[in-house]
Amino acid sequence: MPRARTDGQAGRREDLLRAAAAVFAQHGYHAATVAEIAKGAQVATGTFYLYFPSKEQCFGQLIARFYEKVLVEVRERRRGAPSVAVKFDRSVQAVLQCFREERDLAEIVLVQASGATKVLQERLGLIEAQLVQLLADDLAEAAEAGFMPQGDAALRAHLVLGAMREALVYELREATGPQAADQEVRRFLLGAVGGLPTRQEGGRISS
Amino acid sequence: MPRARTDGQAGRREDLLRAAAAVFAQHGYHAATVAEIAKGAQVATGTFYLYFPSKEQCFGQLIARFYEKVLVEVRERRRGAPSVAVKFDRSVQAVLQCFREERDLAEIVLVQASGATKVLQERLGLIEAQLVQLLADDLAEAAEAGFMPQGDAALRAHLVLGAMREALVYELREATGPQAADQEVRRFLLGAVGGLPTRQEGGRISS
Amino acid sequence: MPRARTDGQAGRREDLLRAAAAVFAQHGYHAATVAEIAKGAQVATGTFYLYFPSKEQCFGQLIARFYEKVLVEVRERRRGAPSVAVKFDRSVQAVLQCFREERDLAEIVLVQASGATKVLQERLGLIEAQLVQLLADDLAEAAEAGFMPQGDAALRAHLVLGAMREALVYELREATGPQAADQEVRRFLLGAVGGLPTRQEGGRISS
Amino acid sequence: MPRARTDGQAGRREDLLRAAAAVFAQHGYHAATVAEIAKGAQVATGTFYLYFPSKEQCFGQLIARFYEKVLVEVRERRRGAPSVAVKFDRSVQAVLQCFREERDLAEIVLVQASGATKVLQERLGLIEAQLVQLLADDLAEAAEAGFMPQGDAALRAHLVLGAMREALVYELREATGPQAADQEVRRFLLGAVGGLPTRQEGGRISS
DNA sequence: CATGAATGAGCCTTCATTCAT
DNA sequence: CATGAATGAAGGCTCATTCAT
Numbered sequence: 001m002p003r004a005r006t007d008g009q010a011g012r013r014e015d016l017l018r019a020a021a022a023v024f025a026q027h028g029y030h031a032a033t034v035a036e037i038a039k040g041a042q043v044a045t046g047t048f049y050l051y052f053p054s055k056e057q058c059f060g061q062l063i064a065r066f067y068e069k070v071l072v073e074v075r076e077r078r079r080g081a082p083s084v085a086v087k088f089d090r091s092v093q094a095v096l097q098c099f100r101e102e103r104d105l106a107e108i109v110l111v112q113a114s115g116a117t118k119v120l121q122e123r124l125g126l127i128e129a130q131l132v133q134l135l136a137d138d139l140a141e142a143a144e145a146g147f148m149p150q151g152d153a154a155l156r157a158h159l160v161l162g163a164m165r166e167a168l169v170y171e172l173r174e175a176t177g178p179q180a181a182d183q184e185v186r187r188f189l190l191g192a193v194g195g196l197p198t199r200q201e202g203g204r205i206s207s
Numbered sequence: 208m209p210r211a212r213t214d215g216q217a218g219r220r221e222d223l224l225r226a227a228a229a230v231f232a233q234h235g236y237h238a239a240t241v242a243e244i245a246k247g248a249q250v251a252t253g254t255f256y257l258y259f260p261s262k263e264q265c266f267g268q269l270i271a272r273f274y275e276k277v278l279v280e281v282r283e284r285r286r287g288a289p290s291v292a293v294k295f296d297r298s299v300q301a302v303l304q305c306f307r308e309e310r311d312l313a314e315i316v317l318v319q320a321s322g323a324t325k326v327l328q329e330r331l332g333l334i335e336a337q338l339v340q341l342l343a344d345d346l347a348e349a350a351e352a353g354f355m356p357q358g359d360a361a362l363r364a365h366l367v368l369g370a371m372r373e374a375l376v377y378e379l380r381e382a383t384g385p386q387a388a389d390q391e392v393r394r395f396l397l398g399a400v401g402g403l404p405t406r407q408e409g410g411r412i413s414s
Numbered sequence: 415m416p417r418a419r420t421d422g423q424a425g426r427r428e429d430l431l432r433a434a435a436a437v438f439a440q441h442g443y444h445a446a447t448v449a450e451i452a453k454g455a456q457v458a459t460g461t462f463y464l465y466f467p468s469k470e471q472c473f474g475q476l477i478a479r480f481y482e483k484v485l486v487e488v489r490e491r492r493r494g495a496p497s498v499a500v501k502f503d504r505s506v507q508a509v510l511q512c513f514r515e516e517r518d519l520a521e522i523v524l525v526q527a528s529g530a531t532k533v534l535q536e537r538l539g540l541i542e543a544q545l546v547q548l549l550a551d552d553l554a555e556a557a558e559a560g561f562m563p564q565g566d567a568a569l570r571a572h573l574v575l576g577a578m579r580e581a582l583v584y585e586l587r588e589a590t591g592p593q594a595a596d597q598e599v600r601r602f603l604l605g606a607v608g609g610l611p612t613r614q615e616g617g618r619i620s621s
Numbered sequence: 622m623p624r625a626r627t628d629g630q631a632g633r634r635e636d637l638l639r640a641a642a643a644v645f646a647q648h649g650y651h652a653a654t655v656a657e658i659a660k661g662a663q664v665a666t667g668t669f670y671l672y673f674p675s676k677e678q679c680f681g682q683l684i685a686r687f688y689e690k691v692l693v694e695v696r697e698r699r700r701g702a703p704s705v706a707v708k709f710d711r712s713v714q715a716v717l718q719c720f721r722e723e724r725d726l727a728e729i730v731l732v733q734a735s736g737a738t739k740v741l742q743e744r745l746g747l748i749e750a751q752l753v754q755l756l757a758d759d760l761a762e763a764a765e766a767g768f769m770p771q772g773d774a775a776l777r778a779h780l781v782l783g784a785m786r787e788a789l790v791y792e793l794r795e796a797t798g799p800q801a802a803d804q805e806v807r808r809f810l811l812g813a814v815g816g817l818p819t820r821q822e823g824g825r826i827s828s
Numbered sequence: 829c830a831t832g833a834a835t836g837a838g839c840c841t842t843c844a845t846t847c848a849t
Numbered sequence: 850c851a852t853g854a855a856t857g858a859a860g861g862c863t864c865a866t867t868c869a870t
Contacts, residue, residue: 012855033838162376219829261866457852460846460853461853529733569788576785580786599780602813666837843856846856847852848854849851
């Protein structure tokens with residue numbers, strides 16, 4: 001019996017994804033049960049399987065969907081940047097912002113994902129690699145331009161990502177005000193990366 | 208029938224911890240089974256429970272034991288450092304080294320731990336906090352001394368830790384030569400942290 | 415939205431029965447899903463229940479309809495047979511022919527039916543009993559006439575049916591030419607039954 | 622907690638097989654639940670999986686074990702038969718006897734097996750093929766010797782098997798006295814197969 | 829101390845059936 | 850009549866944990 005949706009317009013699928021995000025974020029991949037997700041979306045257990053082939057795929061789609069949105073946002077923001085430094089800085093800002101806007105998904109991607117299936121981890125790895133690539137390109141370009149010594153750009157990109165990840169987790173855990181953090185993180189990363197000059201961006205970076 | 212231990216002197220407990228590290232590292236917390244751990248230690252399943260109250264506790268002890276060893280090593284290395292910068296640099300080096308020496312435990316602490324129980328995550332968080340504290344103290348001191356702008360030292364410490372974590376994971380995954388990476392990571396972090404002068408340490412940092 | 419029927423005149427019900435026969439034949443009673451049957455008939459799942467009270471009943475009707483057609487055919491062919499032997503032989507031929515004409519239904523009745531519900535098995539048993547009865551009557555009559563020793567005619571009829579069943583299944587599986595098989599089966603059964611003389615029927619039996 | 626076995630000597634595995642045979646025989650493959658089998662063997666559900674990898678495999682082993690015993694018995698009985706006819710007759714008798722001795726397994730192999738998985742059906746088919754082969758060899762030999770017209774020996778063997786199967790099912794259902802049936806079936810089959818002379822065997826066959 | 833067979837709660841997943849549209 | 854999304858009971862299977870030996 002197809003019970004009418006409480007909500008006006010959004011679909012069952014969205015309800016389920018929302019509920020899934022909440023449950024996965026709170027309990028982690030394994031402790032989360034399909035039953036609870038379904039309950040959170042106010043549907044029967046079986047309904048979950050009308051929209052997702054499995055719990056694993058649901059988790060995977062949640063991650064993919066979000067991370068791809070991040071990538072889109074990052075690429076958008078980078079467009080037309082006047083310099084490598086700005087491009088890099090904007091990428092960082094875009095990532096931070098995206099994650100901040102979605103607490104549950106941030107928790108899932110940053111913390112819980114590693115506890116999931118191997119398949120899932122690989123899937124996430126593939127997407128993450130794209131972001132790493134963008135950052136690595138910038139860093140390679142910057143090194144080329146003499147802003148920093150030559151070196152393993154990929155490793156550097158990972159370092160940047162790692163720092164951002166931890167910053168976000170820190171915010172998630174400590175509920176620190178994002179604005180203050182933002183400045184810190186950007187300064188930290190720009191410094192780490194060789195003191196690239198980005199004076200004109202957002203103004204406040206120039207310490 | 209108490210089967211004679213293969214090894215000369217170490218105890219059952221150590222066998223089990225070793226086996227547990229291997230199994231947890233390979234499969235992650237959830238996919239690891241007590242049966243496989245016991246098998247790896249050449250003991251019966253029940254024997255596992257003679258040495259650990261539960262799978263969860265076993266995992267916890269594994270993490271705690273290792274991370275505390277890291278802390279000890281870090282504190283040791285910091286003793287008698289001529290400056291904040293050196294103290295900080297030495298801390299970073301100590302951490303990197305410790306994790307590199309124990310691939311399985313590194314994998315567990317850095318990657319698999321987040322997939323475990325909430326209890327376990329909190330336990331790990333508590334220990335990690337001590338390391339963060341050390342780094343944060345250094346960074347606060349450095350800021351005090353004018354080496355870098357004042358700011359949220361704890362956040363900065365987390366950034367440092369995040370970068371290190373990712374560097375190690377990168378090494379774990381890509382099997383990069385550690386030595387090259389080491390230089391990169393140290394330079395990255397020292398740059399990030401304000402260009403602290405550490406010329407005399409290890410020599411090779413001066414780009 | 416009542417989608418127009420593809421076929422010219424036959425009803426939804428027939429479409430469903432046809433689709434059901436195909437699906438049941440391919441997957442067996444349990445592995446067959448109502449959804450797939452409906453899909454095969456190009457109808458919505460719910461529509462299935464407009465024509466059948468349940469999956470079980472659908473299967474039952476499929477069997478009953480077909481087997482009753484077999485009975486009708488058998489009775490028809492027996493009419494006016496010059497002797498018991500001919501009557502018997504004609505019955506056998508009729509059964510073989512009917513099953514051969516409907517591969518799907520043959521598969522269902524001969525092979526898949528036994529995997530179904532108890533209720534269904536009983537239902538099939540009841541119908542089958544009618545065919546057994548005809549054969550048993552012939553055999554009893556033949557014994558009466560001295561063509562074969564007295565004995566359990568019902569058992570003999572079952573033996574005949576069993577042999578026919580297996581012959582058909584053999585054909586179904588091995589895709590043997592039916593014509594050759596036909597001779598074998600008839601000879602086998604007539605021999606088994608006491609060498610009843612049926613020279614004039616179909617001609618080719620006389621070895 | 623390993624509860625002591627009630628029975629004196631037989632193993633858990635046997636208990637489970639016995640219980641499984643009973644449950645499968647009564648309900649068929651699909652309607653049978655592992656829970657009920659376990660209950661029948663007075664063990665917990667999980668215990669079932671200590672002895673069988675799956676419900677499907679359990680069913681498969683049940684069938685295989687029994688049918689192979691049948692084959693062994695048949696081969697044994699055939700040894701040293703003075704003629705093809707006797708060899709054939711003994712085979713039939715051996716099969717009938719084996720099935721009669723194990724009602725549950727007979728029900729499973731003869732009736733319920735076709736409702737099971739495709740994998741299982743193939744497995745059964747493979748074993749059955751061996752029995753068919755033996756019979757086919759006899760029939761080919763008999764044809765060679767001129768006792769019956771040349772023809773498709775494999776088909777004939779299937780006919781024989783089909784008749785036997787149905788006879789057994791008939792007995793299973795009607796609870797007829799086996800002794801009377803035995804004579805009928807043997808006479809039926811020997812007649813079917815060309816009136817092979819087996820006077821000396823069991824004496825009573827000579828009609 | 830050691831063993832390992834046994835336990836049983838718990839979870840993912842399927843699918844016949846219903847009913848609001 | 851037709852639709853097909855929704856339901857939810859039911860069952861196979863896993864594995865941390867226990868305990869009689």
